[in-house]
Amino acid sequence: MKKFINDPGNVLAEALSGVAAAHPDLRVDPVNRIIYRGEPTRQGKVALISGGGSGHEPLHGGFVGPGMLDAACAGEVFTSPTPDQMLEATKVVDAGAGVLHIVKNYTGDVLNFEMAAELAEAEGVRVASVVVNDDVAVEDSTWTAGRRGVGTTVLLEKIVGAAAEEGYDLDAVVALAQRINAAGRSMGVALTSCTVPAAGKPTFDLPEDEMEVGVGIHGEPGRHRVPLASAKEIAAMLVDPIVNDFDAGGPAIVMLNGLGGTPIIELYLMYGEVAPLLEAAGVTIERCLVGNYITSLDMAGCSLTVLKADDELLRLWDAPVRTSGLRWGV
C-alpha cells in the first residue's frame, strides 16, 4: 500500500483537519466528524444533511455550502456514520423548517439514519428522509438490499439544495427529492479494485486484461467480470443498461463520473463515446458534468448517470452553488 497517510487508523480525523485548514468558509466539528457551512442555517430554510462512509470525496463534505448541503456527516472509510453524529448535525442545522436526510441506499446507511431520525423526532425536530437508489447494475431488487445509491445523489443534492434556498417547504423538498430519485439512473465499471487504508491491500484482485461491470462505490466486485474492452465498447456497457431500464428519452442532466483513479483525459474520452450513444437513444443532453464527484478511493473506473430533467430541475440546477466540489453562478 502506497498512500499519503500517517496511520491507517487516523485517516479520517487527519483528512478532516485538512478540510478545516483548506476551507475557512466551512466549520468542521472534529469530535462528531461533521462538516457544516460557516454560517448558521437561515431561519425558515429547510436544512439538508447527508452523510456516509468516507472515501467518496468530494461527496458529501465537498457539497456543503450555499446552494447545496447544510451539513455532512463523515463515517470511517466505506462505513456509515453513526446515529449520534446525524442527530447532532440535525439539531445544529434545524432552523425551524425541518431537516431532510439524504441517504444512499446501503443497509448500514439506512439503519443508522433511521435510528437518527427516530432520535431527532423524539427531540422535537421534524425530519424527512429520501433514500437514493439509482444503480441499474443491481438487477433483481426483490432479492437484494435494493439498488444502491450512487451518482444521482450528487445531482439530487445540488437540485434539492437550490430548492431549499428558494424557500421550498419540507414537503415540497421531499416531493422534489423523490421525483429526482425516480428520474435518475446510474451504471459503473471498474478497471481496478481499490485499497481501504485499514485493509492495506486491494479489496479484490483484477488481472490486467479484465474489468468489472456493474460496480458500486465501495470497491466491491461488480455483477460481472469481462475481458477488458475498448472505450467504445465500454461506453455501450454503461449506456445500454440505463436506456433499457427506463424511458430515458428527452431532456436530461448527464454526469460522467470518475471513481478516483482514472485520469480526467480518459473521462473526457469516455464522455465523447457515451454522449452520441445517449443522443441516439433519444436523450437530449441539456447539462453535463465530467469529473470526480462520487469516488471509490483509488479505484480506476467510471460511472454514468442520466437524470431526466424538466424546466424546474434545469432552473434549480443552474441556480448558484458555492461548495468546494461544485461552484457556479456566484
Added chain:
Amino acid sequence: MEQLTDWLRRFRLLVDEHQTELTELDSVIGDADHGANMARGMAAVVAKLDAESSANIAELFKTVGMTLVTSVGGASGPLYGTFFLRFGMSAGPVPALDPGALGAALRAGLDGIVARGKAELGDKTMFDALAPAVDAWDESVTGGGSAADASVAALAAAEGGRDATIPLVARKGRASYLGERSAGHLDPGAASSTLLLSALADSLRA
C-alpha cells in the same frame, strides 16, 4: 453479571484475534471493513466496562448497546447495538440470570436484529448463525441443561448455521449486490456472531 461482563471481554478478545479474518471474509463479498469495525466497537465497549460499573444487567447492556451504536457505524453498529439493547431490556434490572432468562434475553436480542434488519433464515446474514443458536439454547434448557450446556449447544448450532451460509446467495446487505457471485463464501456477519456465542460458551464454562 460477572460472567456476562466476562462474555463481553472475551468477545472483544476473539474479535481482535479474528479481525483480519473477518475483514478478509468481508473483502470477498462486502466492503472489507467488518473486522476493523467490530474491533473498534468492542474496544470502545471494554473501555466503558473499565471506566464505569453498572448497577444491573439492564444498565450494563444498555451501555454496551449504545456504545456499539455510536462507535461502529455500518450495518453492524445498529444490528449488534440493537441486539445488546434488547438483551438488556429483556433481562431487566437484575443482578443475575438463570438459563431460561438468559435464553429469553438472547431471543429478544435476536428479535431486535430481525426488527431492524428484516433478515430471514437463508438470507446469508448473522441471523443464520444466531437463530439456530438461540433455538438450540432453548432446547437444551428445556431438556434440563445448565447454562454451560446450553451455551455449548448454542455454539455448535451457530457454527453449523455459519458454515451453512457458504453456498447461499446473499439477499441482504452489501453482499446481495453480487447476486450469484456471493455463493461459495462464508458470511462475515455469521462469522462474528459465532464468535459471540463462542465467547459466551467460554465464559459460562470458565
